[in-house]
Amino acid sequence: MPSPVSKPRTLYDKIWDDHVIDIQDDGLALIYIDRHLVHEVTSPQAFEGLRNADRAVRRPDCTLATVDHNVPTDSRKNFASVQSFISEPDSRAQCVALEENVKEFGLTYFGMTDRRQGIVHIIGPEQGFTLPGITCVCGDSHTSTHGAFGSLAFGIGTSEVEHVLATQTLLQKKAKNMRITVDGELHEGVTSKDVVLHIIGLIGTAGGTGCVIEYAGSVFRGFSMEARMSVCNMSIEAGARAGMVAPDDVTFNYLRNRPLAPKGEAWDRALAYWKSLKSDEGANFDVEINIRAEDIVPTVTWGTSPQDVAPITGTVPDPTLISDPGRRSSVERSLKYMGLTPKTRIEDIVLDKVFIGSCTNSRIEDLRSAATIVLAAGSGAKVAPNIHAMIVPGSGLVKQHAEAEGLDVIFKRAGFDWREAGCSMCLGMNPDQLSPGERCASTSNRNFEGRQGAGGRTHLVSPAMAAAAAIKGRLTDVRKFLGVDLSSSANMKVASAFDFFTDPVLPPPEPEKLAQSETSSKGLPPAETPSSVAKFTVVSGIAAPLHIENVDTDMIIPKQFLKTLKRTGLANALFYTLRKDPHTGEDTDFILNRAPYGQAKILVCTGKNFGCGSSREHAPWSLNDFGIRCIIAPSFADIFRNNTMQNGMLPVTLSDEECRALAEDAEAGLELEVDLEKQEVRRANGKPAIAFTTDPFRRHCLLNGLDDIALTLQKVGAVEKFEQRRSELWPWLDGFGYKGKKIPVRGLGKMDW
């Protein structure tokens, strides 16, 4: 509800206030979700949960489903059915499961014969399903994309997908406000992708942890919606829960006449509300970052984390110059994986593949930008002979649009491979993958080890840089194609903005403060609430030490294991690429393969930002299946932390020194005991226990094995009241479907898919 206090509020504060249904003393709120996007990878277990509990989808009118991750991007000319088109059995099973689920639960669905099918984050905006001021979720970390419309949009795990399907709400704590302002004029050849890579290089992949970022300043105001989407998309790579840009005329013009955007009088009412959605003068931001547009040049990544950026004019870093041992070993590890020698000029890096696509950069403007470079290269310009270059439009409609503009002809003539819509080689859950050792310039968002194929090497770039690289056969400065004078002082200055020898500029997030109410049960649900979640009280046993920074969820469980329809059977998949030799398939000497750590119940990681990246709940599922119930680390990524607790597991945040001390115990084979009731980690040999804190509500739920859906369903009265008010204040949020008819709420009838 809107705050009665007239204190200046940020855009995030306003959207948050407008969606709170109920809030506890400790700040945990039940918030309403306006829009829910669903794809085939993270939904099967959620639908199964609904089926097992005999629950319906609460708001089919606010839910939109499509297939994207698993679909092959070959021509669909001879498409007859998913069964015959998708040859890989597990991919096929996930797509078939979604088709069946949308029928059973009465959801709007864009299948493979629908021109509107595409990457979930492309189709939401394209259809006007994404609107300003809404809350928008999806079982996918790049849901942050939709924040470009001035909405609060974030990724969730499968348990939360089930929660939203059943209740149209989520339990959330409010995040901190962070503002990143980029003012000034961008140099020619510098795009939104360079801006966001520059930001991530500056603040690090954990820089936005616990925050919602508002992007402000003249650069974002001057950006198109598509460019804003590319920036918001990668907010998750900056560790933030969400990213947003205040809506303005650019937003409204983009939305007008989109199929699902409000029309007529509803449009006018919506517009009046949307215009109020901006941060008030004097609103408080917990973190502020200011960047000069002039300091940004075309940017690429050299390593295996999106924060490993360099200007195209730069060189591969030299780890011997890095004093911090943790950072040095992380850089060494990345360079080894990437097959790069320190001090190599970035422009000397030769490629095998180029991928233009993904939810970051597969919209019409991205394709135009790539085509412009192909044209600028001259009429006979061709993809270099050493390169296979793919272009994968984000949706069937983007493809159609591009073909209407003749972009496909430009690409095909130059030797690019023009394909059908899907996630494609962004993560290779479909046949589009890198082979071991292959090097790719990619317009996607993640360069994690094995991300685009086991042993594959990814350099993140903008679409223009990707097109230039395809033609040159190596990473190259796109400005050379634009006739820009590269000797200007602006270009010299830039290098200093990329100081990859020091830690990101932001201090690590503080561990949660000891809450006053931590032992009181005030406001907490009764312990006898029905549930299916395992309890967590005390876990004791072997602890495995792990000395890696930014352990991403692709590393915890690679993509090939996300094709399951179950939550179990994933023990073998845990840290698969680290545990198995890629050539022989034999066990490596990775810590979990060594006795006694194969029996570990606790994982002690000394590196920061554990669980960053994708929202895949398969990561905690595989840890749990392996037998690991508790993870101790200096910091966790938000979605991963949430996902563990949804599964009765405990993430414990301790200081760097404490983690190192416990890792030493673990290395000595000493057992640990984690006691959630007492909130302490007990150590062998009489060493003093280490205290930790946990959010009181989560602690209570874990101790009693309470499940969020059962708790929320007890508040159905408040949810209904909220919905009534929502229909009065924001009537355009009740979905009306493609035939202009109101979609029956809680109806199980067939939608027009």
Ligand SMILES: CC(C)[C@H](C(=O)O)[C@@H](O)C(=O)O
């Ligand atoms: C499959 C899905 C959970 C995942 C995500 O959350 O990001 C995927 O889209 C990715 O990009 O890794």
Ligand code: SF4
């Ligand atoms: S990041 Fe890649 S895999 Fe994930 S949704 Fe976007 S395109 Fe698909």
